[in-house]
Amino acid sequence: MPELPEVETVRRGLTRLVEGATIDHVDVLYEKMVDPEPESFKEQLKGKTIEAIDRRGKYLLFRFNDDLTMVSHLRMEGKYDVQPDDAPITKHTHVIFHLTDGRALRYTDTRKFGRMNLLKTGTESQLIAGLKKMGPEPTAEALTVDYMTKIFAKSKKAIKPFLLDQNNIAGLGNIYVDETLWMSRINPLQHANTIPAFRIRQLRDNIIKEISHAISGHGTTVHSFSTAYGEAGQFQNQLNVYGRKGEPCVRCGTPIEKTKVAQRGTHFCPACQALQEIPSETMVLGLTGGIASGKSMVSAFFKTHGVPIIDADQVAREVVVPGSTGLTQIQQTFGWQIIQPDGTLDRKALGSLVFGQPEALAKLNAIMLPLIQAAVTAQMATYRKQNVPLVVYDAPTLFESKGASLVDEIMVVSLPEDIQLARLMARDQTTEADAMKRIKSQLPLDEKIKRADIVIDNSGTVEKTKAQVVKWLDEAGFSTLLNTAKQA
DNA sequence: AAGCCGCCCTGTAGGC
DNA sequence: TGCCTACAGGGCGGCT
Incomplete structure (x- = not known):
């Protein structure tokens, strides 16, 4: 089921294969698929050259000479491939663009949901209903925090159908909505207008990050997607909740649940993505890292900026x-x-x-563990009641002690093992064997990094480490804390 | 106006 | 084995 990253993958593949190619003639085998009706569709395309292939949301835009554009939507199962003209056609081939160079561009679609519209270039954004009202592309430039804040405040819709609505944000489908909601710890049923500012910001960052990673991985292959070269995408190997019903949540270990929201199969972690009855504007940052990794220094740095610390x-x-x-x-x-x-x-x-x-x-x-969890939860509740913007939960064994589902975001302080070993030996005056034993007794660093939202690299100077924390504070919307500290 | 639901299609998985 | 139902889900039209 192609979503934006899959459509973009198809666009890139097709551009390499057929840009500059000229159509000799077109066969339409399933009449309902094209608009205008087949006779006019075929006649208009005769002798036209493919000058470029663009994309908007999940729509492909084939640009021909003479101001002609074909808007193509793959919907669930649509695929393009390029074959020698005399290759046998398959059962679900519905449109064939015979090229003058002896090849053919073919459109296949088992469920016949896809559509192609031929119109004058420039009129598509008015004449195609889906394009007319389409929201911004999920990129850092187009999808601003201001815009997100504005549209979220206006809608009482559950967040899942809200994100699936292409008029809000272009390009998200069922898979990436489940994934980005998991990344942002938002329950799929949470109403859009009850989502706190810091979570909207997290969600925006995660949408942009996830879509760009998925494009780099050539899309997700679930069921039937393949690239224009007939290859499977790679991104399904990086899914955290979609299709993982019953498997442990990567972050907290709770089994992933599958339900139905807005007629769509919906995967989520019931612990990490609890429905918030009274949404809190307080963000709790979980801070962890290996022994002698520099976590305490980062924690102290937050404290100098007036951030309350809950010390595990x-x-x-x-x-x-x-x-x-x-x-x-x-x-x-x-x-x-x-x-x-x-x-x-x-x-x-x-x-x-x-x-x-x-x-x-x-x-x-x-x-x-239950006693610690209860005490920590109580402290968090107090800060929430006071509307404190940011609280740090400093926990050396955040993951091991089941603290991951208590926090809104996880920061891991990371250090290469050899530096960590040297620092630990110097700090505690121990032997190498002893220090190594203590490092090995903890959850491996790469495992922590896998579950983290932000990784702070502490292999450089203290100043370089602090600069990364300042950057995070700024991007996460806490720049006022930075100003406060400067004045103090 | 916003939000909800059924429909368009076919292949496949799972229950009995 | 075969028959039946549910499910997969993007977008749109129609309804409240």
Whole structure:
């Protein structure tokens, strides 16, 4: 089912194959496919040369000499291919453009949904209903934050059919809508006018990014799409939710669900993309990274800009202070030996009990993780109530401790392993073997990067790292925070 | 006016 | 094995 990236892939392929070619004559085998009626359609195209092939949204625009344009929509299954003129025709071939060079450009379409309209060049944007009202192309230049904000405020529609509507944004279809909503953590049923400003911005960035990546990957092959060369696209290997019903969410591990929204099969993660009854304008940024990666420095940098920090390590200590239910549960599970004479938790003793003991560690996690999650969620709720624009959740084990679905965006501080090793050895005065063991005990960096929205490269100077954070703050719409810090 | 639904088509997967 | 139904989904026309 071609969406914009597939149509663009077809356009590029066809341009290489038939630009400059001249039509000898045309056969129309399925009359309803063309407009005007076949006799006039064939007559007008006789002897015309293909000067260029353009695209607008999911429409192809064949430009001929003498101000003639053919608007072609592939709909669900339409395909073009170029064959020697005498090659046998297949069952679902409906239109054949015989070229003067002995080849033929053929249009095949099993379900006959595609349409071709022939008209005077320049009139197509008025005469073709779909082109007349079509929204901007999903590029950084055409799809502005201002425009998005304006159209979202005006519509009560569920976001899924809203994005499928070509009058709002050109080129998105069922697959890329599911994908970009997952990337942006928006429930497909969320009403457009209830989506907070920071999420609109995320969604815009993700749409632009996803469409351009898909074009680079020559489109997605699901069911039947193939390029003009008859090759399959590559992008289906990069889909995160579409067609992945029941498989774990790449980000948080919750099984992907499939439902029906606006008559369309709809895939989403029920944890990451929860429906927001009372949408919050507060954005929570999850900050993580490997040991000695420089995450703490980035966290401190946010703090100097007045961004509140929720510190996962600190919360983990708070939920086991003397008298807490957390400490009681741990004592009941592991015995009095983990309680010090002053009533506090003996971390060293507990550590040695669970180190290298998967079962004991699982028991400890079963006690700790829900307590930490509850405490963190409560802190987030407080900030939301105060309408704080940005909060950072600083969590070294964000993914391992199931924190990924609690946050709105994930930033990973990244460092090549050799530099990380050197920094860790210098910081903690440990041996190489010991430092390596600790690095290897964590989720691998490339796995974290795969699940991240933003990666901060900390292999350079501190200033270079900070500059990347400043750039993100600016692009994410928090430039006022930067100004505040400068004045302070 | 905005939003919802059925229709256009055919092949295929899954249930019984 | 075969028959039946549901499903795939882009865009448009018609209805509320």
